[in-house]
Amino acid sequence: MKTFKVATYNIHKGVQGHGPARRLEIHNLGLAVEQFDADVVCLQEVRAFNRQQARRFKHWPQQGQADFLAPEGYTPVYRTNAITQHGEHGNALLSRWPVLEHRHEDMSDHRLEQRGLLHATLQLQARELHVIVMHLGLLPGSRMRQTQQLHDFIMREVPADAPLLVAGDFNDWGSAVSHKMADVGLHTNTGKKHPTFPARLPLAQLDHVYARGLHRLGSQVPRGPIWRRMSDHLPLLVEFAWDAP
Template sequence: MTTDLRICTWNIHKGFSQFNRRMVIHELRDRLRYLSSDLVFLQEVQGQHHGHALRHADWPIEPQYEFLADEMWPATAYGRNAVYDHGHHGNAILSRHPISQTDNHDMSAHRFEQRGLLHCVIEPVPGRRVHALCVHLGLTARGRAQQYAMLAEHVNSTIPAAEALIVAGDFNDWHNRAEGQWADALGLQEAHSLFHGRPARSYPAAFPLLRLDRIYVRGLDVGEVKLHAGRPWSRISDHAALTARLSLTAS
């Protein structure tokens, strides 16, 4: 028996359009509903911001991840990474399947960038666990090299090799060094690369040039990968959304 698992990863730019011109959290929710993924990996999710709530009359009362999930994704997890006087932001995972375990790990390479690894465990098929890791890596190559080492250590020490694994998010890796530094050693495959030879150009969303956003998998088959760029996606975030259809074979 094979179970399909539709996933999406998207850096949502804290609910604002490129250059912070417009607050677009309501449009963003509509776009996520349109994609109708089973599992959603989000980066730059605003957990709280007192200033935005005062300036925008329709700013959601609840944290962004709860507002976006609403009744479509009953299970949610949020990893608070960057904390400041007026609020905080981080990564989030929305799931149609129950989340049985949630952990958030500090992956900051230096004190100027607060980064985290959100690790959730879901069970889309009875008795089969899928590990979902949502990441947003740093802006410097040296910092990312340290974070790849942290990722490898986390996967090797906490995730059994026989259990399915998805690592998705914004890798900020425009030089495409992830495979050599990390993915190959762990037996991970990048979903878009399986069909097109390289990760997708996902930034900026209006005219994508840089290959920043990725979906890595192990223990799952990749049936389809799509990049959602241009209008209307580029009106919502500076990153394009990336989706994939994965298949999990029940043992």
């Protein structure tokens, strides 16, 4: 395989709307993930379980959302970031390729936001690909400290010559995170922006797939009424090719 596709998507815990108008979107999200036809799907705000929502919605899945959303033949990996009164949620990765190992690191910067990263090593024939899924904090200072923590994690856990993807919701309305990521050789799309938030009227690209040791071929953001209703974010799809050895 010379090229492959990666998707990143903040699914807003599978529920949209407010108050009595809240609606369950996890089934539509399952169809969306299948439609991506991506080799690697990186998800944020994924519920492992939630007792309150399970009581409210008749068709709440019995499985955790990572398992529920994984198309046939994919391996789901989920790790918890936040424990709440009624359940827990975190990051997930769905992979067409074998998952050799995975780990989690707590990235919480203060007591009001529980954050973390999910690191997985994937096997494709003789190649290994490292993928990190993350969701940065809402405060600018938190994001900078969490990005530095990410750098330290990469230095410690990822071989310097290994292809690496870092995907997720970076919550950065400017370019501070992108500049800091570039310091360690991780780059997102250059030139044209791909706004992903808010889904109903996208103004900013909060969602990115940063890469090292891979060649970016193109990026796209699906648009249309169905995509606007499933989450407060739009998904980002990126196609890559392997760099020459």
